[in-house]
Amino acid sequence: MRGVAEHRGTPIVIAVVVFVWGLGPTAAQEQGPALVQTVGRAGGLLSVQNQQGDTIELTIPPGALAEDVEISLRPLSLAPSNAIAAHVFPGVELLPDGLSLLAPAKLKLIPAAPVADPCMVILYHVRSAEYVVPLALEPPRADEEEDPNDDAGEEGRAGEDEQGADDIVEDPNDEIAGYIEHFSMYGGGEPTMSEVGTLADLAFAMIPPYDPYGYLAFEEALSDVMHVKKAIAKLGGDDPFSNKVEEAVLAHLKDFLAEPRPEPPCDPDYLQAAVAYFRIMNLFGLPVYEDDARNEEVAAVRAQMEDLFKEVADRCLRQFNLYINIDVIWTDSLEKNYNGVVNLGWQVMGDDSSYVYGTAELPTTGGGEYDMVTTTFDGVWYVVAEGAVVMATDDAGVMTDLVLELTLSGEVLEEVVSCIPYGCVSAMASYHHEKSLSLSLRGLSSTVVTIESFEEGTAITTTTLEHITAPLEQ
Numbered sequence: 001m002r003g004v005a006e007h008r009g010t011p012i013v014i015a016v017v018v019f020v021w022g023l024g025p026t027a028a029q030e031q032g033p034a035l036v037q038t039v040g041r042a043g044g045l046l047s048v049q050n051q052q053g054d055t056i057e058l059t060i061p062p063g064a065l066a067e068d069v070e071i072s073l074r075p076l077s078l079a080p081s082n083a084i085a086a087h088v089f090p091g092v093e094l095l096p097d098g099l100s101l102l103a104p105a106k107l108k109l110i111p112a113a114p115v116a117d118p119c120m121v122i123l124y125h126v127r128s129a130e131y132v133v134p135l136a137l138e139p140p141r142a143d144e145e146e147d148p149n150d151d152a153g154e155e156g157r158a159g160e161d162e163q164g165a166d167d168i169v170e171d172p173n174d175e176i177a178g179y180i181e182h183f184s185m186y187g188g189g190e191p192t193m194s195e196v197g198t199l200a201d202l203a204f205a206m207i208p209p210y211d212p213y214g215y216l217a218f219e220e221a222l223s224d225v226m227h228v229k230k231a232i233a234k235l236g237g238d239d240p241f242s243n244k245v246e247e248a249v250l251a252h253l254k255d256f257l258a259e260p261r262p263e264p265p266c267d268p269d270y271l272q273a274a275v276a277y278f279r280i281m282n283l284f285g286l287p288v289y290e291d292d293a294r295n296e297e298v299a300a301v302r303a304q305m306e307d308l309f310k311e312v313a314d315r316c317l318r319q320f321n322l323y324i325n326i327d328v329i330w331t332d333s334l335e336k337n338y339n340g341v342v343n344l345g346w347q348v349m350g351d352d353s354s355y356v357y358g359t360a361e362l363p364t365t366g367g368g369e370y371d372m373v374t375t376t377f378d379g380v381w382y383v384v385a386e387g388a389v390v391m392a393t394d395d396a397g398v399m400t401d402l403v404l405e406l407t408l409s410g411e412v413l414e415e416v417v418s419c420i421p422y423g424c425v426s427a428m429a430s431y432h433h434e435k436s437l438s439l440s441l442r443g444l445s446s447t448v449v450t451i452e453s454f455e456e457g458t459a460i461t462t463t464t465l466e467h468i469t470a471p472l473e474q
Helices: 011-021 154-169 193-205 214-236 245-256 268-284 292-316
Strands: 035-039 044-049 055-060 070-074 088-097 098-111 122-126 133-134 175-184 185-189 319-331 335-349 353-370 373-393 399-420 423-440 448-455 457-467
Touching: 035 044, 044 070, 055 070, 055 088, 055 448, 088 098, 098 448, 122 175, 133 193, 133 214, 193 214, 214 245, 214 268, 245 268, 245 292, 319 353, 335 373, 353 399, 373 423, 423 457
Parallel strands: none
Antiparallel strands: 035 070, 044 055, 055 098, 070 088, 088 185, 098 175, 122 133, 122 185, 319 335, 319 457, 335 353, 353 373, 373 399, 399 423, 448 457
């Protein structure tokens, strides 16, 4: 899950984004009628068939949408021109175009005609007539941690690539599926190795030049490259990138470390950039060479980034606003909501642990109809947020992240009004409510969504962690 971009990088990068999401089918490519369905925070399954009988399914998980959205699945009768010649199905357009999801949705194809080898089929995002990006083969996880030393040795790299290829190709259900994070036009086909080789070159060419605040566009471009890499592994091809991705990361880190830095280093833009480049280093790794001197240079850059992240964490990340929205949904028409802000203070307790504490009054509202009863909730959750900042390290003891482990607990005092056609009854209720959260500082200022199911309902918690740049003014 990604947040809204604060900086979009160079004008070239902006042009790429518009170019990517601006592509639409011609009237001849569309077939109708499209499936139109309203989907809300509880998620849903949409299924439609195209003219040749293929079934296209879109599974939107709970929490992927913040509000009700009218969604259209528009199957295409003719595939738009793109870089894959052998189409398995013409494609589908998901509307509204550009809609971003808070959690990845699964796009699945069930072909009408048997496919000889589903493992040789990929679904892709159609960017242009020359460029498509394979979809993620696994759902990205907000809490996913990657060891920055995964690429620390040639044996580890080779083992990872072999295991990744096996994991990707093996699918007991022979599903043709992928995961998407925004709405656009998607297709499916059987690419040749020559075609994916061309895609690999284009994907790498899309990596933007260094811009100190263009880290979001840089990370998105690297993610595209990695999707192409996994598609090549799925098809049984050799990795065309070698150290190229890691070397691009290394070059951007060097440039960022050479930038003039504010003192103290708590300027919001600089702070966000430092956290972002630390995240990119951990996600994509740094190159490993056969030459010891070059590896020492890489190790020095890694150490500088780790030191910088630790410094800005120690000096700047001392107070936060934690924005909380919890929706407890029993049915489509009965819901309770807790919403508010908790100010957190970070107090160092000893050498190795940090203590986080905050209090707030979160309004409790909601209601709806259940059977013949109309219910409303109106009250306050007197919440205490308490926990610790935990330093996450790799096997070598190198810090990779800081994580807030919090418990939200406290008393809820609310008025419950229940009405039936013959009248209403009001009652005061008091109870204890408790919720545990784990928030990564690598995801600072991004939205984190957790979904928990319970009997007859779903609880969706949305949290955003905001760093307070001037704590004394808060």
